[in-house]
Amino acid sequence: MSTLHARINGIAYWSQGLDSWQAACGYAANGQLPAEAAVRPSPQLLAPNERRRAPDTVAVALHVAQSACAAAGMDPAQLPSVFASCHGELSITDYMCRTLAEDPASLSPTRFHNSVHNAAAGYWTIGAGAHTPATAISAGAWSFAQGLLEAMVQLHEGAPAVLLVSYDGAATGALATQAPSTGLLGTALVLGRDGPGPALQLRLDDQPAAAPRAPGPLQQRARGNAGEAMMALFDALASAQPALHLPAGPAQGLHIVIDHVR
Template sequence: MLSATIEGIGFWSRGLPSWEAARAFATGGALPESTPSRPSPQLLAPNERRRAPDTVAVALEVALAACNAAGRDPKTLPSVFASTHGELAITDYICTTLATQPETVSPTRFHNSVHNAAAGYWTIGSGAMQPATAISAYDASFAQGLLEALVQLATGNEAVLLVGYDATSAGPLAHVSPSGGLLGGALVLSRTPRAGAPRLQVELVDGEVERAPAGPLARHAGGNAMAPMLPLFDALAATRTPSPVALQAGPGRVLRVAIEAAITEHAHA
């Protein structure tokens, strides 16, 4: 059994550009009237911000929001970035260009195609010198990222940043592994209980994730490849004590997540 305190949460999807908006939608069904079509991560210089792929933009947006909510300096945190596809639109561009005009491949797009592109932009933008891990495990990507972050806590790190993100898939690969919209979620996890912060208790077990009614966030952004993380965010958004959550962790494997309510100052003392 692994455990952690959730010190800060970041969230972004089209129509819900913050965790505050996501919680309001999950509990009351209200969508903001006007929202941006994509994030504008403030960690990047304006030119880099405009050129950054959607996946990088959403990953950095939610990562910084989670750090701010936790009151943690981003440069002090090791990080785990989990994505099913990475930047699949650029992968499709590179494959198409290599098959038709290989001499015209863009070096800029090439360096944005690697799976650790978001982690690289994050460490540069935040000035972080701590280790950064990039993980892909198909529909188990978020669960495996969460497991990696919790293991890092259990083996000595005081706090870890976890980021899950994916964008719209493109080209022939979209028929094999579809994904729609833009979605990102981030958690700052720590070893130490903190007043006002919920805690996770996590166990990896054999089995299959049972189908259950989708929550509001899962219905809103369920077409994205990172949607397997949304039951956890729906549970965190709930005003009542949340039920345990089961996350797909691989073939025949389930990550069971129990959420303890936020502790009070008296209980913390």
């Protein structure tokens, strides 16, 4: 395929102990955690009651989405979006499986509607008032790579800018043995055709993935989370690394070149 191009106009990051992209860059540079960090993401576009009830994965996805749009100086309602997650909300999936096996009549309708894989995308379009297209992607360990590819293809096909959100949370119960994941992790990028920020060149290679580079500090800290693979790009952005390779499937990879313009 042809090489795809984008500018990263806005970046956002959240993990436990590192509640902003600035904090993540500081940690990547000196290994120090902020003295105080939010213990749970707080997406301000939701009403307080909705904010409290939202699952952790929805909360982190909306928090980083809103932060990336603010960093880019763009109206969230105007951006098409791509939401990528390996598993979605595993704790609710575990609850539903247990309840259906033990007491089906007690299944909570509220928790049911939060179990669908596009829950975060749905909350986002409602909260942001966005009538633009929203895509939800699940591709296992390659979810972030496939989400990045989708967002950059949308740019290539004419979108002026695209919001990419990637997130995963902790697994619980029996599902944790089959789909293990720990912690809570969320990132977002506003990708544009021009404007400020690092420039990306991306090419999809139909060949087995190259041997992985030693994980950087952000990826090491995210170890155990289902979405940890996304951290390779964010480590590269934090450390001004010029290129990387992201596995994108059993026999596919993304070759990414980064021009760290300021």
